[in-house]
Amino acid sequence: MRTLKWTIAIAAVLAATGLFNACHKNLTPATPGAAAAIKADDVVVRVNELQATVIDYCGPGPACAPGTIDTNLARQIVGGLIPLRNALVKAPDGWKATARQAWADVKPKFAGVKNPAIQSALAIVDALIGGL
Amino acid sequence: MSPLLLSALLNNIALPELTRWLADLHANGRVVTEDEARAKLQADADAGNAAAAAFLASHPAA
Numbered sequence A: 001m002r003t004l005k006w007t008i009a010i011a012a013v014l015a016a017t018g019l020f021n022a023c024h025k026n027l028t029p030a031t032p033g034a035a036a037a038i039k040a041d042d043v044v045v046r047v048n049e050l051q052a053t054v055i056d057y058c059g060p061g062p063a064c065a066p067g068t069i070d071t072n073l074a075r076q077i078v079g080g081l082i083p084l085r086n087a088l089v090k091a092p093d094g095w096k097a098t099a100r101q102a103w104a105d106v107k108p109k110f111a112g113v114k115n116p117a118i119q120s121a122l123a124i125v126d127a128l129i130g131g132l
Numbered sequence B: 001m002s003p004l005l006l007s008a009l010l011n012n013i014a015l016p017e018l019t020r021w022l023a024d025l026h027a028n029g030r031v032v033t034e035d036e037a038r039a040k041l042q043a044d045a046d047a048g049n050a051a052a053a054a055f056l057a058s059h060p061a062a
Helices: A002-023 A032-058 A071-089 A095-110 A116-130 B003-026 B034-058
Strands: none
Touching (some): A032 A071, A032 A116, A032 B003, A032 B034, A071 A095, A116 B003
16 A cells, blocks of 8 residues: 555556646747647647556566556557657648547546556656646 | 566666756757758668567567
């Protein structure tokens, strides 16, 4: 129980740090198009980190390690992040609605995944897409 | 805390946050053109999609 509390506390601090970093970019966009691309890239970077966390958690193939995540679920999550990235790359041409829809399609698949590292990365992506 | 979980937190969250923070310090105030921003966006998306494709290939549907 004590370990679980520490794990949740660490995950919460990391997620908060991530949101702080995501909201405090020091780059100056030259145009509104550059600003949109920078914003979309911030999300893509976080989506990549979320994906890497899922892949790490699953472990080497051909199947995810026992007691981690179901292989088919991991495939659905990783596969579902591809259209999200492809929507974000289209910034600023109608990207926000498409990205939100792609995220809405894949987010429910995380419902049964309780790994704190994944939940922390998920919270950051969710907040960024919610703020688009 | 399990070593695997600690490793996942450090490698996938803590280290990227630290790296990003240092990069932000270095890039403070730099003006980014639309071409630069789009190129980085495309490169990051391509890298993510390549990692996804590799994972899907190495983890066939059960």
